[in-house]
Amino acid sequence: MEFRDLKKQYQVLKKDIDFAVERVMSDCNFISGSQVQELEKELAEYVGVKHCISCANGTDALQMMMMAWGVTEGDAVFVPDFTFFSTGEVVAFEGATPVFVDVCRDTFNMDPKSLEAAILAVEKEGQLKLKAVIPVDLFGLPYDADEINAIAHKHGLLVLEDGAQGFGGVYKGRRACTLGDAATTSFFPAKPLGCYGDGGAIFTNDDETAAYLKSIRVHGKGTMKYDNIRLGMNSRLDTIQAAILQVKFKAFKEYELDDVNKVASWYSEKLAGTFEIPVVPEGFVSSWAQYTIKVSNRDELQASLKAKGIPSMVYYPKPMHKQLAFSGIKQYVDLSATEELCQTVLSLPMDPYKSNDIINLITSLLQVYAK
Numbered sequence: 001m002e003f004r005d006l007k008k009q010y011q012v013l014k015k016d017i018d019f020a021v022e023r024v025m026s027d028c029n030f031i032s033g034s035q036v037q038e039l040e041k042e043l044a045e046y047v048g049v050k051h052c053i054s055c056a057n058g059t060d061a062l063q064m065m066m067m068a069w070g071v072t073e074g075d076a077v078f079v080p081d082f083t084f085f086s087t088g089e090v091v092a093f094e095g096a097t098p099v100f101v102d103v104c105r106d107t108f109n110m111d112p113k114s115l116e117a118a119i120l121a122v123e124k125e126g127q128l129k130l131k132a133v134i135p136v137d138l139f140g141l142p143y144d145a146d147e148i149n150a151i152a153h154k155h156g157l158l159v160l161e162d163g164a165q166g167f168g169g170v171y172k173g174r175r176a177c178t179l180g181d182a183a184t185t186s187f188f189p190a191k192p193l194g195c196y197g198d199g200g201a202i203f204t205n206d207d208e209t210a211a212y213l214k215s216i217r218v219h220g221k222g223t224m225k226y227d228n229i230r231l232g233m234n235s236r237l238d239t240i241q242a243a244i245l246q247v248k249f250k251a252f253k254e255y256e257l258d259d260v261n262k263v264a265s266w267y268s269e270k271l272a273g274t275f276e277i278p279v280v281p282e283g284f285v286s287s288w289a290q291y292t293i294k295v296s297n298r299d300e301l302q303a304s305l306k307a308k309g310i311p312s313m314v315y316y317p318k319p320m321h322k323q324l325a326f327s328g329i330k331q332y333v334d335l336s337a338t339e340e341l342c343q344t345v346l347s348l349p350m351d352p353y354k355s356n357d358i359i360n361l362i363t364s365l366l367q368v369y370a371k
Ligand SMILES: *Cc1c(COP(=O)(O)O)cnc(C)c1O
Pocket: 057, 058, 059, 060, 083, 084, 086, 087, 136, 162, 164, 165, 186, 187, 188, 198, 199, 200
């Protein structure tokens, strides 16, 4: 069994994907082909923002926003302690200080109370400038935007939504990737909307930010590529990836997002009462990057599933504040919910192409080992 069945997805979309890729190869417009701009327009329209700026991957997308906002040494940027490494990495890479914030046990997302406590602790210490917050839409569930944004804006912080796992989700009628002052996503193959390699995008309503991002993704270009007005990077989305994404995005909108929600509801119906299942609060729609339960006997469960050919994954086994790369970075608040989650989370096979029979098989095996 595949944990995320990209092979099955390819079989379903093969004709259209092959056609789209062959067109790029026969046109030889590998860099900045028209498909890239078309895709950006489609994505911006779908989420409901003015600008989508595609780039090479989700980490670059975050980093480019750090550059756009001038994040630098002496700045505090608040990030969840329970997330993929990139969210904190880009902050430290700019010389700023990531301040780790605890998450809510039930949603896995940034805890507004912990954010406020961390902001007050940093403020009281008086060493760092309050700069930005990067809430994450973890496992596909949008972050609690009203709560987090209100606290951030009250303290003069910018909000960058890390929607790498959240693309397609909905929060109170608004799409993920529109919930902060700017947002980023990733098209890494296993994300809700993935390409066939690396890819990413940034979403913003601000014209000036959009123009800056378009410049720095091509070496800080001015009026053209050989006019360089600032230092930038080389961070473009390949035309082949854009062409593949156009096909996959159509399927995502037409049925994949609905189908993955159906799979999640099958899991939840069968596991509710026996296991701690993921919570989707009223007014939220998840794009189900992961379906994650919490168990006390994780090693035993994972081994039993594996023996039956069922893969499972642990996202994430280590809190950010315990990563060696972040050693020496101060802890401002209690991070015990994250510590607990790192010991108990288990993500189950998940994608829009799983059948009810497959979910029945997985859940009936899990029941045997329920504690
Ligand atoms: C995957 C991911 C990223 C980074 O995306 P890449 O495209 O792999 O660089 C950033 N943040 C989160 C939360 C992610 O899951």
